[in-house]
Amino acid sequence: MKKGYKLFILVVLSIQFTNAQFTLDGQFRPRTEYRNGFQTLIPDAADAGFAINTRARLNAGFETESFKVYLSLQDLMVWGENPQIVPIDANNSFSVFEAWASLKLGGNWSTKLGRQVLSYDDQRFFGGLDWAQQGRNHDLLMIKYKGAQFIMDFGLAFNQDLDENGGPLFGFQNQSTAYPAGNPFQYKTMQYLYLNQKWSGFSASFLAVNNGYQNFDDAGEADGVNSTFTLGTHLNFKKGSFGAAANAFYQTGSFFTGLDVDGAYLLGLDLSYKASAAVNLGIGVELISGDDADTADKTEAFLPTFGTNHKFNGFMDYFYVGNHVNSIGLFDIHASANFKLGERSSLFAKVLNFSGEQDLPSGENALGTEVDLVFTQKFKGYSLKIGYSHLFPSDGMYELKGVAEADAADNQNWAWAMLIIKPKFFTTAKPD
DSSP: OHHHHHHHHHHHHHHTTSSOEEEEEEEEEEEEEEEESSSSOOBTTSOOEEEEEEEEEEEEEEEOSSEEEEEEEEEEEETTOSOSSSOOOTTOOOEEEEEEEEEEEETTEEEEEEEEOOOOTTSSSBOOOTTSTTOOOEEEEEEEEEOSSEEEEEEEEEOOOBOTTSSBOSSSOOOSSSSOTTOTTOOSEEEEEEEEEEETTEEEEEEEEEEEEEEEOTTSOEEEEEEEEEEEEEEEEEETTEEEEEEEEEEEEEOTTSOEEEEEEEEEEEEEEEOSSSEEEEEEEEEEOOOOOSOSSEEOOOOOTBSOGGGSSOTTOOSSSSSOTTSSOEEEEEEEEEEEOSSSEEEEEEEEEEEOSSOOTTSOOEEEEEEEEEEEEEOSSEEEEEEEEEEEEOHHHHHHHTOOGGGBOSOEEEEEEEEEEOOEEEEOOOOO
16 A cells, blocks of 8 residues: 555656646535425425535546546535445445546647536536536547637547446447436437637527437337437627627427427527626526427427536426426526625525416416525635525416425425535646
8 A cells, every 4th residue: 555655656746747737636515405395396294305415526637738638536425325334335426527538639629538528608508517416427529629719529429338348238229228218318329519609799609419319119129219409509799788698499300208309499598787896687588399299209399408407497496407308398587686795705696487388288387486596605715605596386387296286385495505615736837
């Protein structure tokens, strides 16, 4: 063991004498939550949930003139999940969150391959899902072009079952255990193209994504791939105190369940105004198509598959966060304000009104109103965030979530507090 420590120290010290940069940093992020209506309506007879969990990450990067390697290890720990003394990890949560290498190909071209985070624009379709303690990553190969004002990313992914020796079992269509049907996040193949052009005060992005999901026959054997194709754009404008951002997405092909997708779409517009040095205001609207239920073999419901959906449609996650898939869609009108309370503190407030893009079987489509509050206090080297959300459900929300109004709790709310510490352990000078 002592030899191992000595070897590690020698490697770290030797980096100082090489033409390379080495960084070692981490993150310690405990969060406590009180859930009394989070994601779904809580019945009056049910007790509220309360738990504390922690995300711990250790990140290491090594960069030379010709390549960069990055490794991020993480563990998610629910307080009290492991029995004392017994040496086990109850939820098997330790994982390699990122592990990739970037090779410089000359000029503005490079390639990036391995496990990595995909995050573009406002994260509406591709996001790192940083709110979730586990985050989201992808195993893929990316070809990158980065100019002064133009960016292009082209990504390719192929996921395969492995045998006990770590190799392909047989063929290219086997996906019987690792990537079962019915999970929109576990794709078999993916190809995507992302383009972004910036001008003075304005930027425009274009995204085309093709996801292939493993299909299975009646015997449960892999039988080809269903493909969902998504096409979209993100526009961003800023002039003086005024800002505007718009999203437009269109989906076709086959849903991950095998249903045909018939013209699904997402449209969004957000306007912002900096009223003063201490106050920022916002107002916006988003329309997401839903299934009109006319036919059983197709759907018109849009799915923002890999987005950081917690950022949109309310922090209580009633829509598109493990729920509301292939449902009645959503019409979301919202207004927000961010108040700077001091040099290191701020308060964010947002009000959202929800209704279905289609009517429910009863004819209702009003779903309710949500209020979100987040207080942030920054300290030297760390920060604290405290949040509270309250839902005022309409009749349609009770019907949508399958909870009778008479049986539901009077208050549907959620509160949380999160400490964020990002220590920087070691950094060498960047190579010339």
